[in-house]
């Protein structure tokens with residue numbers, strides 16, 4: 444497929460350079476929909492984070508993740524369809540739409556996707572997923588995309604088929620709960636930034652992105668150095684789940700999210716990060732779409748940082764605490780504030 448062809452200079456797929464924009468504010472946005480942010484997230488990390496949150500709070504968040512993701516993907520797909528000429532969609536049929544969506548999903552690192560069975564008369568559809576980046580989030584993607592294409596409301600259910608393979612069955616029915624309307628992503632206000640990336644002279648993507656390797660057939664993106672799997676994920680749908688949990692279960696939720704991420708990160712190896720300069724951290728955070736690191740002060744057992752346009756601030760706070768713990772071998776305490784204008788102020792002490 445044309446979209447999976449790589450740039451001849453940096454080897455990043457053309458579909459990525461066409462779909463996503465890396466901005467000087469430390470954000471990644473959909474080129475077609477600049478209000479829709481994306482982050483390049485570590486797949487194992489995000490799944491461990493969800494698992495740790497469930498263990499800490501004692502309830503499953505799988506359905507909430509699917510609901511929230513369905514909503515985000517439905518909106519995204521509606522905009523995508525508006526961008527394509529309606530006549531083209533009508534003439535080429537829904538098969539093409541599904542094919543294109545599948546291609547985009549593979550470029551974003553979501554795994555491989557096969558349509559097994561379509562019965563529009565009875566409003567049923569069945570997919571096979573191979574190596575999905577997240578089962579609940581991918582179920583949300585499939586549901587949201589189908590709802591946008593067919594202009595209906597549906598449910599999806601995943602069933603394991605084999606190792607890393609799932610069958611997902613989609614059916615139309617009334618919305619499953621009143622939760623959906625509350626899972627609204629907060630409006631993003633973005634502060635201007637001045638990060639200048641070294642960019643590919645041909646496709647314009649920051650050159651650091653070419654450190655990732657794409658397998659366009661399997662839908663897998665890996666860090667070329669560590670082999671860790673990554674995917675482009677919309678942070679708003681995940682933040683909406685954190686907000687929903689906090690409104691239902693109370694003020695202990697933000698602490699639990701930070702703790703869940705600290706647990707995950709404290710076990711990782713941060714040795715290569717030693718001696719990293721501010722500019723390098725700033726670059727890294729921005730390339731991943733997590734925001735603009737405008738200040739960082741550090742001593743051997745403590746650091747304070749300010750990040751503008753922070754995506755998933757609780758995850759950043761947990762990452763910082765876990766990283767300092769991995770450095771010093773001592774449990775870190777974290778204080779964080781998200782200012783009304785969206786800055787994350789962070790102080791971590793070992």
Ligand SMILES: [Zn+2]
Pocket residue numbers: 450451452453454455643644645646647648
């Ligand atoms: Zn390029």
